[in-house]
Structure formats: C-alpha cells, structure tokens
C-alpha cells in the first residue's frame with residue numbers, strides 16, 4: 001500500500017516504539033506512587049516534559065500533557081475565554097477554516113454569550129495578520145488561529161499574528177497539530193501564549209498531546225479528579241505515550257530541514273503533475289504551504305468514489321479531514337476558501353511523509369488521472385459540462 005494520508009495520522013516509528021516499550025512492559029509504575037517503580041516513571045515524565053519544553057523554547061512548567069490535540073484545543077480556548085470573561089472581555093477571533101476541535105468549542109462558547117468572529121479566507125487561500133489586527137477590539141480576550149491547515153496545508157503568519165496580539169495584550173493560541181515536528185516552532189520568538197500539539201501527526205503514538213500555556217495564564221480544568229499536571233488535568237499520566245511523544249518530537253525536530261527538502265520535492269512533483277488534469281484546481285496557499293500537503297478539487301466527480309477507487313489501486317488518500325469523512329457535507333475548509341459546493345465535493349488530499357518515495361509518486365501520478373477520467377465518464381454532471389449544458393465553475 002502507498003500511504004499518503006499522513007495529515008490524518010502517521011506510522012509509529014521504530015525508535016519511538018523502542019523508547020515506549022520499557023514503560024509498557026517492566027516499568028509500569030504510576031508516577032504518583034512513592035515506590036521505586038513509580039519514581040522511575042516519574043523521572044521519565046520529568047525528562048519528557050523537559051525535552052518538549054526545550055524544543056518549543058518554554059519552561060517545563062508551561063507544558064501540560066493531554067489526550068491529544070482536541071483536548072488541548074478545548075482546554076486552551078475555554079481557559080482563555082473564562083479568563084477574559086473574568087475581566088469583562090467576551091470577544092474571540094478565529095478563522096473559518098479551523099479544525100472542528102476549535103470550531104465546536106467556539107460554538108459552545110457562543111451559546112454561553114461569547115461573541116465569536118471567524119475571519120474569512122474567501123479572497124485567497126490564507127488569512128493575513130492585518131485581518132487579525134483589524135478585528136481586535138477592546139473586549140477581545142482571545143485570538144485562536146491554526147499554525148497550518150490540516151486540509152489545504154496553508155501555513156499562517158503565526159509570528160506576525162503573535163506579535164500583534166502581544167502588542168494589543170490579547171491572548172494568542174495556536175493549534176499547531178499539523179505544524180509540530182514539521183515546521184520550526186519557538187513560542188518565545190513567535191509570541192505564542194498557548195499552543196496545542198498531537199504526537200500521532202509526527203510518528204508518535206495516538207491519544208497523547210501537549211497544551212503549552214505561558215506562565216500567568218490561568219488554566220480552567222476540563223477534566224477533574226486527581227492532582228496530576230499541577231492540578232490542571234486529572235488522570236494517571238500515560239507514561240509510555242508521553243515518552244514516545246517526546247522521542248518522536250525530538251527525532252522530527254532534528255530532521256525538519258532534511259525532511260522539508262525531501263518532501264517538498266515529492267509534493268511539487270504531485271502538484272505539477274495533477275495540475276495537468278483538466279478542470280482541476282489546487283486548494284490552499286501555493287507558497288506558504290506545508291511541505292507534505294497536496295489538495296486538489298476535480299470538477300464533475302465525487303471525492304468519496306475517487307478515494308474508494310484509489311484504495312483499490314493500493315493508494316491510501318483522503319478527501320480532506322479524517323474527522324469529517326463519513327459525513328456527506330462538503331469540507332467546511334473548502335467552502336471557507338470559496339470553493340462552490342459541487343466542486344468542494346470532488347476533493348483529494350494527498351499528505352506525504354519523508355517515508356514516501358519517488359516511485360510512489362510516479363505510481364500516483366499515473367493512477368489519479370485515469371481514475372478521474374473513469375469517474376467523469378460515468379458522471380452526468382461532467383457530461384453536461386462537456387456538452388455545454390452546464391457551465392463549468394473552474
């Protein structure tokens with residue numbers, strides 16, 4: 001199988017598995033236990049926290065382990081909102097192409113009386129720092145924008161947005177789930193107050209993530225119980241996963257330049273090859289783009305059928321976010337960048353990793369055009385477009 005769905009999740013790497021193994025087998029103590037096995041686990045927890053803090057350039061005390069990106073997003077946003085509310089500020093700025101972990105949390109807050117402003121990306125494939133600056137008001141308590149988009153790969157101007165928020169005294173959170181381990185992150189120089197990341201997007205285990213929260217930002221407890229994570233996130237720490245995440249981030253971070261160079265070449269071959277398909281369009285920022293992301297819409301076909309046929313050819317791809325597949329609604333991200341409904345339905349996301357090869361790209365470039373043609377030959381919409389009965393929207 002050719003796996004090009006790395007934005008959905010990645011393969012657990014061998015060194016990461018090896019780092020986790022002792023904590024899954026002989027050293028299974030609870031880090032809150034006072035005996036030596038518990039204390040060995042506690043030491044591993046300290047080391048993992050230090051490793052991650054060093055990579056993000058923050059203090060270990062600013063790192064909180066969560067069950068993944070979704071939980072970190074929820075806790076960050078709820079915390080900043082509640083803090084804002086305590087100061088009489090209830091305006092939140094975000095973007096229309098955030099992950100649902102952010103959008104659905106914001107919807108809940110709206111029901112509680114917060115005013116949420118989603119910046120539109122319709123006039124392009126990305127948002128600008130200027131848009132954020134213009135939207136900030138006296139009563140803005142939070143700006144939350146993703147670091148890089150999971151569907152279309154656009155990389156946002158995070159440093160600039162952070163700078164503006166810092167200047168205006170507004171808390172800035174970024175969902176860096178697609179960026180961590182792939183793009184350099186430095187919470188100090190990028191003026192990031194809160195950040196979410198998730199291990200399974202950089203060859204770490206699933207079900208573990210990090211919330212970075214700058215000292216001084218009071219966290220609201222989302223999961224109550226024991227005193228773990230300095231009382232801010234209850235539950236026995238998942239030591240094997242935490243150790244694996246630190247190892248995975250260490251490896252990924254050390255190879256960012258090398259991987260970027262390799263993966264960008266593969267990506268650009270795919271983009272230039274697939275652009276040759278008639279009535280196709282690249283989604284997302286063509287320049288400020290994740291090295292791993294290729295996302296196209298093909299007019300006149302259904303993305304789901306395309307995926308099933310590609311799967312039969314041994315290609316694991318996606319039509320967009322894994323979290324929304326299974327629903328018949330077109331991607332909110334593609335609608336947010338102005339793709340019409342009928343075009344948004346025909347999307348294909350190929351998300352690469354450094355494990356992909358040139359031979360795999362050759363194969364994909366050979367198969368995708370054939371499958372698109374096959375589906376168009378069966379598509380009444382495409383027939384109408386070809387005969388001129390229906391106007392093409394691309």
Ligand SMILES: Cc1ncc(COP(=O)(O)O)c(C=O)c1O
Pocket residue numbers: 007008067068069070071073099101146148149150175177178198199207208209
């Ligand atoms: C941008 C973004 N945010 C949040 C998440 C959720 O992360 P997790 O699966 O760790 O809950 C994802 C996962 O796809 C994502 O891509």
